[in-house]
Ligand SMILES: Nc1ncnc2c1ncn2[C@@H]1O[C@H](COP(=O)(O)OP(=O)(O)OP(=O)(O)O)[C@@H](O)[C@H]1O
């Protein structure tokens with residue numbers, strides 16, 4: 001007889017600001033099983049307000065509170081879509097919130113959210129605020145997915161790398177001997193999305209097709225790589241606080257004559273080489289690299305990461321049984337489960353925290 005289900009819903013809205021990814025998962029008996037997934041796009045107005053809140057602006061306290069209420073409605077809608085797949089009561093909804101400021105060096109990170117409203121709207125326990133305890137313990141508060149990557153994808157005696165390519169990229173190196181290292185590599189899709197939006201009015205470069213038809217401009221690539229963050233040792237994490245449109249504009253200032261499609265090819269290469277160099281720096285002979293996050297659907301990008309690693313084939317996490325667009329939400333469902341078990345969620349070797357900590361705060365139904 002199978003164990004009684006232990007159902008959690010994970011909700012993630014990341015730096016791409018495209019919407020909410022939700023996953024219903026069952027962790028019965030210590031297993032990890034994703035049952036159903038849903039995606040709720042942000043209404044255009046909420047998306048642009050969340051984008052505006054990424055930087056200092058007028059009356060932002062009130063605007064943040066209102067955006068948090070709007071977010072809670074999107075989260076509730078995503079939960080509503082997942083509920084029919086549950087069958088039995090869901091133990092808790094684990095919700096990341098929307099990062100609008102990430103400044104671990106100043107001792108804070110801010111994921112705007114209204115978990116009380118979400119508990120009210122869903123009638124389910126809500127677990128939120130997963131990052132601040134790690135920062136309180138001296139850590140970066142990010143990335144948090146490496147512990148989950150090890151639990152879900154780790155294989156004894158074999159070295160595997162999981163690379164999450166969302167707005168920002170992050171790697172988890174599962175060394176195969178229980179050790180896990182990882183950090184944010186820098187831009188994932190954020191600069192590419194910005195550029196194709198500006199030039200073709202599209203949200204992203206589907207399959208990397210536009211970049212594939214362009215040529216990498218080496219001097220521009222060199223200028224883009226001239227960024228202290230790439231040389232900084234781990235632990236490290238980043239976000240739109242650093243990699244924003246002014247960052248890109250400043251880099252492009254000397255390269256006004258480069259064709260937009262060639263800029264796209266160069267930005268794709270930038271993401272690929274910063275990920276590949278980060279992997280190389282952590283582990284010499286990596287053979288198995290698995291990509292997740294929306295960037296895993298960018299064939300050009302995966303090909304370029306593989307090339308930059310000297311011909312390694314980069315597969316998506318689909319090969320390990322989890323669709324790439326489900327991994328992050330599943331990770332937060334799992335972090336919610338860990339919270340309920342009073343088990344730590346962070347890895348001090350990754351975030352730099354003084355020790356393992358239970359992450360999250362409960363808003364009862
Ligand atoms: N078919 C596709 N082809 C190319 N790129 C894609 C495709 N589908 C999604 N993407 C990219 O993936 C992004 C969304 O990825 P994801 O949902 O993993 O990001 P996120 O969770 O918001 O970010 P983060 O992990 O930084 O928090 C899109 O903005 C787009 O750039």
Ligand SMILES: CC(=O)N[C@H]1[C@@H]2OC[C@@H](O2)[C@@H](O)[C@@H]1O[C@H](C)C(=O)O
Nearest residue numbers: 099102142143144145168170184237
């Ligand atoms: C502060 C913040 O929201 N960071 C995100 C972001 O998106 C990717 C990368 O930057 C990672 O550090 C993190 O998300 C994943 C889910 C994490 O915590 O592992």
